[in-house]
Amino acid sequence: MTDARIPVSGPWITEREVQYVADATRSAWYSKHHVYHDKFERAFAEYLGVKHTIALPSCTSAIHLALAALGVGAGDEVIVPDVTWIASAAPVTYLGGTTVFADIDALNWCIDPASVEALLTPRTRAIIAVELYGSMPDWDALRDLSVRYEIPIIEDAAEAIGSRYRNRPAGSFGQVSVFSFHGSKTLTTGEGGLLATDDTALFQRAQVLRDHGRPMGDRYFRNTEVAFKYKMSSMQAALGLAQLKQIDKLVARKREIFG
Numbered sequence: 001m002t003d004a005r006i007p008v009s010g011p012w013i014t015e016r017e018v019q020y021v022a023d024a025t026r027s028a029w030y031s032k033h034h035v036y037h038d039k040f041e042r043a044f045a046e047y048l049g050v051k052h053t054i055a056l057p058s059c060t061s062a063i064h065l066a067l068a069a070l071g072v073g074a075g076d077e078v079i080v081p082d083v084t085w086i087a088s089a090a091p092v093t094y095l096g097g098t099t100v101f102a103d104i105d106a107l108n109w110c111i112d113p114a115s116v117e118a119l120l121t122p123r124t125r126a127i128i129a130v131e132l133y134g135s136m137p138d139w140d141a142l143r144d145l146s147v148r149y150e151i152p153i154i155e156d157a158a159e160a161i162g163s164r165y166r167n168r169p170a171g172s173f174g175q176v177s178v179f180s181f182h183g184s185k186t187l188t189t190g191e192g193g194l195l196a197t198d199d200t201a202l203f204q205r206a207q208v209l210r211d212h213g214r215p216m217g218d219r220y221f222r223n224t225e226v227a228f229k230y231k232m233s234s235m236q237a238a239l240g241l242a243q244l245k246q247i248d249k250l251v252a253r254k255r256e257i258f259g
């Protein structure tokens with residue numbers, strides 16, 4: 001008998017990660033403070049095949065921001081799977097909305113489209129589809145619902161980087177999608193998250209909301225509303241960029257451990 005354990009997760013840090021973080025520590029200040037964010041956000045958008053990404057302090061903040069950018073507020077209902085991490089649901093409550101819990105599908109452990117459809121009401125403002133443990137929901141049925149009822153889907157891909165459905169990557173299905181880079185995730189920045197979307201208006205709204213309500217490009221600190229401060233540091237963005245360069249290896253290793 002052995003007590004040797006196989007961790008299901010954990011960081012894989014190479015010399016590149018160490019070098020990028022050291023470089024950010026030395027150089028990413030003043031006019032270069034955003035260099036690593038720009039590189040990481042662009043590389044992640046290319047990896048997903050989406051137009052816009054925003055690097056954030058956590059996936060929880062990304063979900064909060066996505067809901068706020070969609071206009072979810074008091075009196076609104078948001079449908080969430082009844083098996084997930086609390087972070088998929090808690091931000092609905094931050095905004096005064098009501099979480100409505102849908103069943104999961106016994107096969108993929110992700111939200112069941114039939115259960116979602118049965119729970120829709122005139123107050124439903126959004127659906128959060130979680131890709132639990134990197135498993136993929138029935139995106140054909142969910143996207144069909146989203147179009148038919150004109151209700152946006154937030155794709156919670158916190159655990160799903162590297163997963164695919166009909167050969168498209170996790171994070172490219174929702175109107176807005178979110179990732180986690182917590183230390184337990186396949187790609188880590190220590191703590192961290194990201195929001196991705198093809199919707200330019202939503203992206204611009206999220207940029208204002210995550211910067212204390214400052215219009216994009218404002219240089220005079222004229223905040224036009226009370227909002228949030230959700231930013232990743234350069235050191236984290238540098239770590240994320242280095243991790244993304246070896247993402248195929250990280251995903252392959254995860255699959256190997258699962259096997």
Ligand SMILES: Cc1ncc(COP(=O)(O)O)c(C=O)c1O
Nearest residue numbers: 058059060085087088158180182
């Ligand atoms: C499905 C799911 N959603 C959201 C989160 C929240 O991520 P974070 O810890 O980066 O806020 C997690 C993190 O474990 C998660 O597993």
